[in-house]
Amino acid sequence: MLAPAAAISLLLSLIVYALTGGADFGGGLWDLLASGRRAQAQRKAIAAAIAPIWEANHVWLILVVVVLFTAFPGGFSAVMTALNIPISVMLVGIVLRGSAFIFRSHDPRPEPGRRHWSRLFGGASAFTPVIQGVILGAMATGRIRVADGRVTTGVFAGWLTPFALSCGVFALGLFAFLAAVYLTLDTRGEPDLQADFRRRALWSGSALWPMAGIVYLTARSGAPVLFHGLTRWWAPLLLAATCLCGAGALGGLWLRRFSLARMAAAGQVALILAGWSLAQYPCLLTPDVTVANSSAPEVTLRLLALALAAGGLVLLPSLVFLFRLFKGDGRRRP
Amino acid sequence: MSDFLFARSQMAMSLAFHIVFAALGIGMPLLMVLAEGAYLRTRNPVYLELSKRWAKGTAILFAVGAVSGTVLSFELGLLWPRFMAEAGAIIGMPFSLEGFAFFTEAIFIGVYLYGRTRLSPLLHWLAGVVVAASGVLSGIFVVAANAWMNAPAGFTFAGGRFTGIDPVAAMLNPATLHEVLHMTLAAFVATGFAVAGVHAFYLLRTPASPFHRCALGLALGLAGVCIPLQVASGDLSARVVGRFQPAKLAAMEALYRTQENAPLILGGIPDDGARMTRLGLTIPRGLSLLLGDSPGTRVTGLEAFPRANWPDVRIVHWSFDLMVACGFAMLAVAGWSVWLWLRRRRLAEHRRFLRALVAAGPLGFLAIEAGWVVTEVGRQPWIIYGVMRTREAVTPVHGIAVPFAVFTGLYAFLGVAVFSLLRGQFRETAGTVSTTPPA
Numbered sequence: 001m002l003a004p005a006a007a008i009s010l011l012l013s014l015i016v017y018a019l020t021g022g023a024d025f026g027g028g029l030w031d032l033l034a035s036g037r038r039a040q041a042q043r044k045a046i047a048a049a050i051a052p053i054w055e056a057n058h059v060w061l062i063l064v065v066v067v068l069f070t071a072f073p074g075g076f077s078a079v080m081t082a083l084n085i086p087i088s089v090m091l092v093g094i095v096l097r098g099s100a101f102i103f104r105s106h107d108p109r110p111e112p113g114r115r116h117w118s119r120l121f122g123g124a125s126a127f128t129p130v131i132q133g134v135i136l137g138a139m140a141t142g143r144i145r146v147a148d149g150r151v152t153t154g155v156f157a158g159w160l161t162p163f164a165l166s167c168g169v170f171a172l173g174l175f176a177f178l179a180a181v182y183l184t185l186d187t188r189g190e191p192d193l194q195a196d197f198r199r200r201a202l203w204s205g206s207a208l209w210p211m212a213g214i215v216y217l218t219a220r221s222g223a224p225v226l227f228h229g230l231t232r233w234w235a236p237l238l239l240a241a242t243c244l245c246g247a248g249a250l251g252g253l254w255l256r257r258f259s260l261a262r263m264a265a266a267g268q269v270a271l272i273l274a275g276w277s278l279a280q281y282p283c284l285l286t287p288d289v290t291v292a293n294s295s296a297p298e299v300t301l302r303l304l305a306l307a308l309a310a311g312g313l314v315l316l317p318s319l320v321f322l323f324r325l326f327k328g329d330g331r332r333r334p
Numbered sequence: 335m336s337d338f339l340f341a342r343s344q345m346a347m348s349l350a351f352h353i354v355f356a357a358l359g360i361g362m363p364l365l366m367v368l369a370e371g372a373y374l375r376t377r378n379p380v381y382l383e384l385s386k387r388w389a390k391g392t393a394i395l396f397a398v399g400a401v402s403g404t405v406l407s408f409e410l411g412l413l414w415p416r417f418m419a420e421a422g423a424i425i426g427m428p429f430s431l432e433g434f435a436f437f438t439e440a441i442f443i444g445v446y447l448y449g450r451t452r453l454s455p456l457l458h459w460l461a462g463v464v465v466a467a468s469g470v471l472s473g474i475f476v477v478a479a480n481a482w483m484n485a486p487a488g489f490t491f492a493g494g495r496f497t498g499i500d501p502v503a504a505m506l507n508p509a510t511l512h513e514v515l516h517m518t519l520a521a522f523v524a525t526g527f528a529v530a531g532v533h534a535f536y537l538l539r540t541p542a543s544p545f546h547r548c549a550l551g552l553a554l555g556l557a558g559v560c561i562p563l564q565v566a567s568g569d570l571s572a573r574v575v576g577r578f579q580p581a582k583l584a585a586m587e588a589l590y591r592t593q594e595n596a597p598l599i600l601g602g603i604p605d606d607g608a609r610m611t612r613l614g615l616t617i618p619r620g621l622s623l624l625l626g627d628s629p630g631t632r633v634t635g636l637e638a639f640p641r642a643n644w645p646d647v648r649i650v651h652w653s654f655d656l657m658v659a660c661g662f663a664m665l666a667v668a669g670w671s672v673w674l675w676l677r678r679r680r681l682a683e684h685r686r687f688l689r690a691l692v693a694a695g696p697l698g699f700l701a702i703e704a705g706w707v708v709t710e711v712g713r714q715p716w717i718i719y720g721v722m723r724t725r726e727a728v729t730p731v732h733g734i735a736v737p738f739a740v741f742t743g744l745y746a747f748l749g750v751a752v753f754s755l756l757r758g759q760f761r762e763t764a765g766t767v768s769t770t771p772p773a
């Protein structure tokens with residue numbers, strides 16, 4: 001009972017990371033792609049939207065890691081060994097994104113001098129989600145085999161497959177879409193900018209559908225366990241809900257109901273991740289590492305549950321405070 | 335070099351980089367809060383300006399601390415998967431709690447840095463207090479995890495298996511208290527002296543600047559209060575190490591023979607082959623006196639341990655001496671400031687003293703790096719002292735030279751970038767504030 005609970009808290013942290021930290025990466029992509037007469041204004045809006053919150057959003061990833069190695073030390077060890085290369089690459093992206101962002105906003109030089117930081121920030125933001133998607137995808141391929149707690153398939157298995165790569169592209173698409181949707185709300189006061197981001201959200205949101213199709217098609221041979229999982233009884237329901245959210249998000253954008261669009265887009269991302277994990281449950285690393293066979297002893301799980309509950313008590317009000325302060329409706333002051 | 339050595343080097347390099355930002359992430363928020371608190375009490379605008387400037391620097395340092403810390407949490411598994419497969423369940427607790435401390439810190443640093451115009455002054459200051467407190471807490475939790483590697487507790491180890499796990503006992507292991515105390519003070523000492531050094535440097539150029547005077551007062555105050563405590567807590571550390579990790583202590587002191595009336599050896603060249611230390615400055619009975627308060631105290635030398643269980647004696651001994659030397663040098667500077675202050679001399683106009691402060695600026699960080707080398711290299715060949723060897727813990731992945739090179743290059747680049755950005759900010763500060771006449 002405790003191990004599945006730990007797995008659920010892992011999934012929840014991952015979902016929140018995607019919804020918050022993921023969107024910050026998406027914002028970086030739009031920074032890279034800023035264009036037209038308002039390119040500078042777009043960049044400014046993106047920077048203002050993520051500056052106060054990106055570090056807090058980033059901590060969700062750290063929570064994912066510490067919960068993973070506390071609750072599933074065997075799984076952590078196997079994942080970190082088999083996916084050593086893509087994870088190291090992801091870390092380089094995370095380091096460059098975070099530091100380039102903060103360096104850019106504190107570089108005393110005028111704009112042309114800061115452009116290097118801007119490019120680095122945008123490039124790293126665009127690249128990191130791809131590799132994050134590849135990593136999650138690789139865990140589902142079933143190509144990584146583990147025996148006696150040791151990885152037997154080397155360090156190239158899984159993540160160089162078409163399935164994993166399509167997951168990477170899909171992740172970038174999701175984060176870009178989320179970011180564009182959020183930015184329509186962050187630019188409430190500036191109709192021109194809002195229109196820019198609305199257009200981007202509509203485009204990227206529409207592009208998600210064919211991308212999802214490719215992931216689904218490559219899963220048939222690329223991630224058979226996952227694919228099979230998607231034929232269980234709940235799958236059509238989940239699919240319907242996801243599609244509903246996706247359509248709701250696009251509809252909301254179309255009708256300029258931006259708060260609705262935000263909720264629907266977030267729901268869409270959450271459902272996709274939930275579906276992904278349900279389909280391969282109880283595997284953490286398909287097929288050999290499961291929630292049951294890699295979990296920590298009872299006592300650790302119990303203490304972890306306590307720590308998460310106590311931490312949540314401090315954390316949730318603080319987060320609400322943070323977001324109310326910087327994202328609250330109509331309370332923006334210069 | 336082997337993959338194993340590259341893995342160790344990558345870990346050491348990443349930690350040595352991170353600890354600089356971590357220590358500043360503990361120390362700077364306190365200085366910010368002190369400055370803003372001084373403003374709220376005295377309404378002297380110089381303090382407000384000071385807290386704003388310090389906050390700007392902290393924003394950069396904090397971000398680099400956060401990303402380099404993220405790398406570390408992954409590296410525990412990327413480099414030491416066998417260690418984490420066993421230790422995760424035992425010391426995951428402090429790491430998870432640390433996660434929440436990071437959360438609080440990251441949330442409120444956002445509030446503090448960007449919320450100045452949106453909050454009442456008191457609430458804004460309180461946000462800073464939360465940042466400072468959670469910074470200290472993060473340090474405490476992560477160091478508790480490290481202490482467990484030095485003085486493992488909270489499990490039974492038999493036949494290669496870890497059973498009877500008790501994460502609470504693991505967190506409260508015998509090394510936690512002294513390491514946590516020593517590290518927290520170290521962060522304050524190092525930050526205090528570094529900041530005092532920077533402002534002393536600018537005071538040498540613009541002695542009248544009220545901005546740099548106030549800054550110097552606060553930073554030196556923090557450093558001066560903490561450094562005597564730090565030396566005392568170092569004494570506690572050494573005693574506990576002597577009890578729980580006698581081989582590390584023997585290496586720190588370059589003591590080969592087990593003896594009563596053990597001498598204290600400063601410097602010198604330890605020679606493992608001959609089992610003696612040449613050319614050191616020897617204080618007869620010094621070590622026995624320090625550890626046991628009586629010359630008769632028996633101190634275990636390296637000869638009591640199999641040769642394969644010795645750490646690198648030279649590195650450990652020299653690093654230890656370097657840390658202690660830095661500690662006493664800073665203590666001397668702090669003592670001088672008290673002496674000058676008692677004689678009612680204006681510190682900010684005493685050029686020799688200011689030069690000494692500039693010179694002492696880097697010593698705290700030097701001592702931190704040296705201290706961690708003592709702790710970590712002194713624990714070798716063990717990753718979990720007496721239980722698991724570092725060699726058994728290392729990843730089976732080959733070609734670790736590549737990530738080592740990549741991350742070293744990356745951190746070198748970040749180091750240069752941070753340095754030049756901060757210098758730019760200091761220049762800006764010197765240009766705008768220091769010219770205002772004394773209030």
Ligand code: HDD
Binds near residue numbers: 509523568571702703
């Ligand atoms: C400002 C920094 C600083 C200063 C001035 C000192 N230290 Fe230190 N020392 C550290 C910063 C540090 C550290 C980097 O923070 C370490 C590494 C691990 C730890 O807990 O603290 C450390 C470790 C450390 C250890 C090893 C603890 C262990 O392995 O468990 C001992 C025995 C001492 N110190 C002793 C001293 C003594 C006798 C000092 C007298 C001047 C001293 N330190 C000054």
Ligand code: HEM
Binds near residue numbers: 469
């Ligand atoms: C294996 C060792 C370590 C790991 C895995 C680790 C992990 C991390 C992580 C993930 C962060 C980022 C948190 C954020 O996003 O805000 C961080 C920051 C921090 N770490 Fe470490 N850390 C380690 C060593 C240390 C040590 C030895 C200290 C000692 C005091 C320390 C103190 C801090 C502090 C105070 C911060 C927050 C301030 C800042 O970001 O500058 N860490 N660490």
Ligand code: HEM
Binds near residue numbers: 480703
């Ligand atoms: C931030 C301050 C720290 C510094 C500067 C530091 C320094 C070092 C050094 C120099 C090594 C290499 C030792 C050798 O291989 O000879 C090392 C190894 C290691 N350290 Fe630390 N350390 C720090 C804190 C920590 C903390 C807080 C943890 C974990 C909780 C930790 C975990 C490790 C591990 C897992 C290794 C690799 C295995 C080993 O060599 O024992 N370190 N560290």
